[in-house]
Amino acid sequence: MRAIQIDRFGAPGILGLTEAPRPKQGPGDILIRTIATSINPVDDKTREGSIGDGTPPLPMTLGWDLAGVVVDGGDSGLAAGERVIAMSHQLGSGRGTWADLVALPAQAVGFAPHAVTLAEAATLPLPGLTALQTLDWLAVSPGERLLIAGAAGAVGGLALQIARARGVRVDALVSRDAQAAFARSHGADRVVTDAAALEDRAYDAVFDTFGAFATEAVADGGRYASIATQAGPVPDLSGRGVRTTVHQVREDGAGLDELTELVDHGALRLRVHATFSVHDVQAAHERFHEGGLTGKIVLTF
Ligand SMILES: NC(=O)c1ccc[n+]([C@@H]2O[C@H](COP(=O)([O-])OP(=O)(O)OC[C@H]3O[C@@H](n4cnc5c(N)ncnc54)[C@H](OP(=O)(O)O)[C@@H]3O)[C@@H](O)[C@H]2O)c1
Structure with a gap:
């Protein structure tokens, strides 16, 4: 079968299709034929070799996101033939999804939405689970005020929509005017492009997707969650009674089913910036690097 594997770290030029053995389907695994996947920042960092400790051994198959069809459902x-989506914790397990066939534990697999194509569905697993799990940690309730830093990014854009579906009042910090329009049209109340314009101690919870560390914005006794692992820990705010975390996404089939339901009910709109054939994986990464994206870069198998 075909897979995008690396045997060294480097620029997108090292990427290409190689012939790899079919994965072994262990007990409790589901064997899936990949139809589409997407590029996440972690794939880029892994390929470059900038993750450091905890990187799987070389050669490795890259990729976390997967949308495809079941080949063998095991037990x-x-x-x-069932349409499914999955997130594989590639760094933890070495099981990359950028391959024709992928075997994953049943607990990492969920039903794909019916309302969208599998190419669109491939944009959901990693960013969606990160958004959902971090919002669950923040435990924001209807009527509370949430600030999302990076609210037009892949994770932030989904977090904004999920929080709005839960009746939370959301303000947004974004990088530029085009992103402000996205945040407003997806239900953000107040949108700023300058962290200095944020109200002090106004938010019950802050969801920080890029290491903004807008700690003055969170109310005393509030919650502050970052997902920007490489920006380091959130400063200690225990003196103000603020709980903090740097959330690490987990495989979560039940969470994927929750996301799929939101998509099928029209509460979560998915964004594809461009779709590339897996044969054009280098061009796809170059586009990803250029930035200025209005959605995810999808790779189809
Ligand atoms: N811990 C985990 O489990 C986990 C899971 C998923 C992702 N992550 C990490 O979380 C980060 C976000 O992931 P993503 O997929 O959402 O990336 P993304 O799509 O690139 O989103 C990041 C967003 O933050 C915005 N941004 C960056 N710097 C900003 C600034 N100074 N002011 C305002 N906005 C700014 C970006 O705007 P521009 O596009 O204009 O730059 C973009 O909209 C990445 O570092 C990723 O590795 C961690």
Whole structure:
């Protein structure tokens, strides 16, 4: 089968299709034929070699996101041909999704939405689970005020929509005017492009997607979650009674089913900036690097 593997770290030029053995389907695994996947920042960092400790051994197959069809459901009860999505914790397990066939534990797999194509669905797993799990940690309730820093990014854009679906009042910090329009049209109340314009101690919770560390914005007794692992820990705010975390996304099939329901009910709109064939994986990464994206870069198999 075909896979995008690396045997050294470097620029996108090292990427290409190689021939790899079919994955072994262990007990409790589901074997999936990949239809589409997407590029996440972690894939880029892994390829460059900037993750450091905890990087799987070389050669490795890259990729976390997956949308495809079941080939063999094992003892999961899923029938062959079922449309599914999955997130594989590639750094933790070495099981990359950028391959024709992927075997994953049933707990990492969820039903794909019916309302969108599998190419669109491939944009959901990693950013969606990160948004959902971090919002669950923040435990924002209807009527509370949430600030999302990076609210037009892949994770932030989904977090904004999920929080709005939960009745939370959301303000947004974004990088530029084009992103402000996205945040407003997806239900953000107040949108700023300058962290200095944020109200002090106004938010019950802050969801920080890029290491803004807008700690003055969170109210005393509030919650502050970052997902920007490489920006380091959130400063200690325990003196103000603020709980802090740097959330690390987990495989979570039940969470994927929750996201799929939101998509099928029209509460979560997915964004594709461009779709590339897996044969054009280098061009796809170059586009990802250029930035200024209005959605995810999808790779189709
Ligand atoms: N811990 C975890 O489990 C986990 C899970 C998923 C992602 N992550 C990490 O979280 C980060 C975000 O991921 P993502 O997929 O959402 O990336 P993304 O799509 O690039 O989103 C990041 C957003 O932040 C915005 N931004 C960056 N710097 C800004 C600034 N100074 N002011 C205002 N906005 C700014 C970006 O705007 P521009 O596009 O204009 O730059 C972009 O909209 C990445 O570092 C990723 O590695 C961590």
